[in-house]
Amino acid sequence: MTFSTFLLNAFYGFGLAMNMFIIAAGLNLIFGVLRVINFAHGMFYMFGAYIVFTVTKSWGMPFAVGVVASGLGLAVIALFIERFLLRRLYDKEHLMQLLFTFAIVLLMSDAAKMIWGTDQYSVGYPPALRGAARFGAVIVPQYLVFLCLLGPVLAIAMWLAVDRTRWGRIVRAATQDREMLAALGVNVPAVYAMVFVIGSALAGIGGALAAPRIALVPGMDATIINECFIIVIIGGLGHMWGSFLGALAFGFVVQFGTVFVPNWQDVLPYLLMLVVLLVRPWGLLGRPELSR
Amino acid sequence: MIEITKRGLLAAVAAGALLAGSASAQEPIRLGAMYPLTGGGAVYGVPAMAGHQLAVEELNARGGIMGRKIESVERDDKMNPSAASATMKELITKDRVHMVLGGLSSAVGLGMAEVSKQEKVVYLATIPKTIQLTTDKLHKHVFRIAANTDQEGDTLAMLAGKYKLSKICHLQLDYAYGHDLETGFLKALPRHAPNAKVVLTLKPKLGATDFNAFIPQVMAAGCDGVISGLWGPHFVSWVKQAAPLGFFDKIKWISGGEIGSHEIAGELKGEYPDNVISNTYELWYHAVDDTHKAFQAALAKKLGTKETPQWALLGYNGVMFAAAAIEKAKSLDPDKIADALEGLTIKTPVGPLTIDPKTHQSNTGQFWGPMVKKPGVAYRVMDPVEFIVPKM
Structure with missing residues (x-):
């Protein structure tokens, strides 16, 4: 492998990682605060992609408008789900919550079939990012460069929001001890709703941003949710920089693994997860769960 | 007293039903149909089922088969071999269908062929390739009217020769x-x-959406053409990720998997790349004769669009x-x-089709x-269009 092909593959691995991070970050945020494993996250991602299709292709609006619409659309759907359904299940055991989010998957997949049918769709690149970018001998799609820049920006923005603002302190407090937080006069249900809405909107935005690179088909939710779980587990459940690191590990392992050992492409991400689970069951950056 | 009256009433009703039953026509002929109607395969399964229904409607309007109505028992195969096998068993034992048609994924087709072998009910594979x-897993009750991988591979090789490829990159799903x-x-x-060489073989996984590990390898291999079996969404994702790099400027893309169908062309529109040569079972803008035209018109009416999908033809031919x-x-x-079924020839919208009595494979052209x-x-659009019928 020459240095330029190495660089090329490293870049692609990073691009894949950032694409995945944007999606997995929302799942991770929701788990960190609500302690709910949201199986419907992949479905939210698919809805994001389909919404950007409708906005750009059917209504002829610019791609950026479509991305915003996907975020807002999923925020509305998430608010409805949290306010009227999920809120009743916070005190129930994990199995109930899992079954509930799985039911949401089934409902939304039927809804998607009713709204968009079963056709295959494609979303065009935004005109400014249609071509290729050249870095010396390395030629890469401009759109992937854009994703590579957006990922870290989003990570830093999330870190600032969670670590440096009053709202972020409340959210972190909610992960520690919700009863105490409520006793201090904070409206914990509102915090939960907000986190669920933001996490879901991130899934929608992730789907919208992924849409120009892939074919939109029913069932695209199923693969992505597995990959998101791998990333979140590798990084440490509920830890934001953990999922950033998890996404990087996932991206590089998939990219270089597929190049060097193509027959193992299916297994490698799971193998990675297995190794992490054996060595550090709480993930790369997570902390061992204390009994509370 | 009331009990007895009730029972008497029930008996009378039952007797009435029996009488009505014998007075009307015989019980219908039940055809089981299984296509993926949810998930990723629904893109193809739903139109195939529409073609199936169109054929059943046409036959029933003409009085059914042997004067008996056809009842279509339709199920979702979920594109999952084990789910499909269970569903097919249920169709046979519970719904007592007389034949089973359909399947889309090759893996599902193999599963359904196995059930057909155990239950000794005829299975007509309409799409699995x-x-x-029709070789190792062939048995008395399994038949296929889709093209098969040997026929498609043969045409791909013929095209590699026709377009004078010398260095070939070979892409197939795993x-x-x-x-x-x-x-x-x-x-x-x-x-x-004879002069062509395969210089690189890559096998992305089924359902892959990210091809960035493969695209640079193909571009670096220096091949003048790609032979591909990447169908539907795989092809679309490949195009989206490779086209910005100028991939299709130099490399000819000769492909099976029906990416020449209007479903793909109509969706990709301006993004559909140059240098693609491919196949399709049916083309709504290209009618071979009046029978074909009539089929296209009927399908267009049923689906509410003149730009009809190719998969309907396979479901339709299965019923016929x-x-x-x-x-x-x-x-x-x-x-x-x-x-x-052995040696049977029927007229289809795109010409006559015959099932080989030995291999149970029809000579389906594309x-x-x-x-x-x-x-x-x-x-x-595909132009010029060539209809290639495999030799039996």
Whole structure:
């Protein structure tokens, strides 16, 4: 492998990682605060992609408008789900919550079939990012460069929001001890709703941003949710920089693994997860769960 | 007292129903149909089922088969071999269907063929292409009217020769269809293009959406053409990720998997790349004769669009074969239906089709050609169109 092909593959691995991070970050945020494993996250991602299709292709609006619409659309759907359904299940055991989010998957997949049918769709690149970018001998799609820049920006923005603002302190407090937080006069249900809405909107935005690179088909939710779980587990459940690191590990392992050992492409991400689970069951950056 | 009255009433009703039953026509002929109606395969399964329904409607309007109505029992195969096998068993034991049609994925087709073998009910595979169905896994009750991977591989090799490829990059999906198409192509290549060499073989996984690990390898391999079996969404994702790099400027893309169908061209529109030569079972803008035109019109009416999908033809032909076989057998006995299917020829919208009595495979042809831009048309069209019928 020459240095330029190495660089090329490293870049692609990073691009894949950032694409995945944007999606997995929302799942991770929701788990960190609500302690709910949201199986419907992949479905939210698919809805994001389909919404950007409708906005750009059917209504002829610019791609950026479509991305915003996907975020807002999923925020509305998430608010409805949290306010009227999920809120009743916070005190129930994990199995109930899992079954509930799985039911949401089934409902939304039927809804998607009713709204968009079963056709295959494609979303065009935004005109400014249609071509290729050249870095010396390395030629890469401009759109992937854009994703590579957006990922870290989003990570830093999330870190600032969670670590440096009053709202972020409340959210972190909610992960520690919700009863105490409520006793201090904070409206914990509102915090939960907000986190669920933001996490879901991130899934929608992730789907919208992924849409120009892939074919939109029913069932695209199923693969992505597995990959998101791998990333979140590798990084440490509920830890934001953990999922950033998890996404990087996932991206590089998939990219270089597929190049060097193509027959193992299916297994490698799971193998990675297995190794992490054996060595550090709480993930790369997570902390061992204390009994509370 | 009241009990007795109730019972008497029930008895009377039951007797009435029996009488009505014997007075009306005989019980209907039940055709089981299984296609993926949810998930990723629904893109193809739903139109195939529409073609199936169209054929059942047409036959029933003409009075059914042997004067008996056809009842279509439709199920979702979920594109999952184990779910499909369970569903098919239920169709046979609970719904007591007389024949089962359909399947889409090659893996599902193999599963359904196994159930058909155990239950001794005829299974007519309408879309699965794996060669195994009509070779290793062949048995008395399984038949196929889709093209198969040997036929498709043969045409791919012929095109490699026609377009004078010398260095070939070979892309196949890593599952039954891809593996068998690879074998079919490699078998035929020395015959059609003795000077061509395969310089790189890559096998992305089924359902892959990210091809960034493969695209640079193909671009670095220096091949003048790609032979591909990447169908539907795989092809679309590949195009989206490779086209910005100028991938399709230099490399010819000769592909099976029906990416020449209007479903793909109409969706990709301006993004559909140059240099693609591919196949499709049916083209709504290209009618071979009046029968074909009539089929297209009926389908357009049913689906509410003139730009009809190619998959409907396969579902439609399946029912027509089933009807012709039952008429010929004059029986619903699976063994007799199977005997009738052997060597059976029917007229289809795209010409006559015959099932080989030995291999149980029909000589299903496909339209092949380059996908070109036409002035004033928003999507690519196949032109010139060549209908290639495999030799039996």
